[in-house]
Amino acid sequence: MLTEQIEAMWISRYDYQPGWYFNKHHHSYFQIIYIISGSGSFYYQDLEKKLAKNRLFLIAPGESHKLAAGQKNTLKTLDIKFEIKEVEFASRVKMAAGEYHDLPQIKNLLDQIWEEGRKKQDYYQELNNSFLLQILINILRVKSCSPAAENENYHSSVLKEKAKNQLCKKFINYIEENYSRDLFLKNIASELGYNQSYICQSFKENYNLTPMNFLYKYRVKKAAELLKNSGDTLTQIARKTGFKTVHHFNRTFSKYQGKPPGEYRDEYLLAVRKDIYLTADFVNKDRLQKQK
Numbered sequence: 001m002l003t004e005q006i007e008a009m010w011i012s013r014y015d016y017q018p019g020w021y022f023n024k025h026h027h028s029y030f031q032i033i034y035i036i037s038g039s040g041s042f043y044y045q046d047l048e049k050k051l052a053k054n055r056l057f058l059i060a061p062g063e064s065h066k067l068a069a070g071q072k073n074t075l076k077t078l079d080i081k082f083e084i085k086e087v088e089f090a091s092r093v094k095m096a097a098g099e100y101h102d103l104p105q106i107k108n109l110l111d112q113i114w115e116e117g118r119k120k121q122d123y124y125q126e127l128n129n130s131f132l133l134q135i136l137i138n139i140l141r142v143k144s145c146s147p148a149a150e151n152e153n154y155h156s157s158v159l160k161e162k163a164k165n166q167l168c169k170k171f172i173n174y175i176e177e178n179y180s181r182d183l184f185l186k187n188i189a190s191e192l193g194y195n196q197s198y199i200c201q202s203f204k205e206n207y208n209l210t211p212m213n214f215l216y217k218y219r220v221k222k223a224a225e226l227l228k229n230s231g232d233t234l235t236q237i238a239r240k241t242g243f244k245t246v247h248h249f250n251r252t253f254s255k256y257q258g259k260p261p262g263e264y265r266d267e268y269l270l271a272v273r274k275d276i277y278l279t280a281d282f283v284n285k286d287r288l289q290k291q292k
Contacts (some may be wrong), residue, residue, distance in 0.1 A: 005086035006136070008128045009282035011114050014077045016040070016069035024066040028208050029282075030093065031059040031081045032135070033067065034110055038075030041068050042099075049099055051075065056106060058139060060097040062208035078110045081282065082132055085172070087165040087206055093136055096143040103142070109135050117276040128278055167194055167202050171211060179219050180242045185211055219243065220256045221281035227265040228280050234261055258283045 009029065016038070024043065033042070033056070040051040043066040044059070051070075059065055069075035084090035109131045116124040116131075170192055175183075188211070189196045203211045223241045226232055232240070238249035253261045277284075 003129045003133050006084050006129055008082045008132045009279045010284050011080040011117050011276050016075040018071050021068035026062055026064045028061050029081055029083050033057045034078040036076040038073050039070040040075045054102050056100040058097045060094040087168045106135050117278050168206050175215050175218050216252055220253050224281040
């Protein structure tokens with residue numbers, strides 16, 4: 001089921017005061033920014049788009065973007081960040097990236113995700129992923145990129161990517177089954193029967209990541225789950241998630257989460273959250289800048 005292949009990681013309601021902005025950046029996950037009210041500019045792949053009420057921007061992994069509020073009024077947004085694990089569906093969504101107008105049903109769904117994330121009642125993650133899937137299907141229908149669409153260019157692109165998508169699936173399955181082992185790309189490539197360079201190219205195109213970065217991200221994800229849900233020591237968690245030493249575990253965890261695992265666990269236990277995090281393994285690194 002597609003609801004098991006997508007993951008809403010973070011959502012927030014932002015109020016940008018006049019002149020506030022985010023610097024140009026990119027990341028390895030998808031993002032949707034919905035404009036509730038206000039004005040400003042959105043820079044997407046070096047193209048400037050004017051912001052206005054009920055506009056939406058779907059941003060694909062690796063695509064550079066920047067947002068700046070106007071000088072006269074507050075810019076209000078709903079902002080969600082998410083991952084898609086199913087590579088063929090991810091390809092469809094990537095092809096639909098861009099600007100959309102007047103989709104009030106998406107605003108309603110984002111509101112529900114925000115509310116569920118704030119309350120965190122039982123099964124909120126499952127419910128949020130179902131809401132997110134509805135959002136993506138609505139966008140795909142508008143873009144005419146649904147599986148039933150008779151779009152020659154779309155089908156041609158999918159056929160070209162199919163072989164690489166199948167490789168990514170095999171690699172991901174291998175990581176999920178073997179992440180606790182001592183893994184090297186050379187050995188994984190040999191076991192899967194693929195060239196190392198081809199694996200790297202496929203992951204770059206689909207996820208804007210190297211294969212080994214994907215491995216480390218997955219290990220950190222599993223470690224975060226153990227930090228939240230078990231009483232294991234850091235040494236035990238490091239061993240269970242494929243890290244040779246606690247030092248390597250601390251360094252890698254800090255790289256991907258922005259803080260060491262001990263601090264991550266302490267903050268979780270104290271329920272300290274400035275943003276609404278929808279998964280245990282995501283940290284929002286975007287930083288709002290104020291006009292000087």
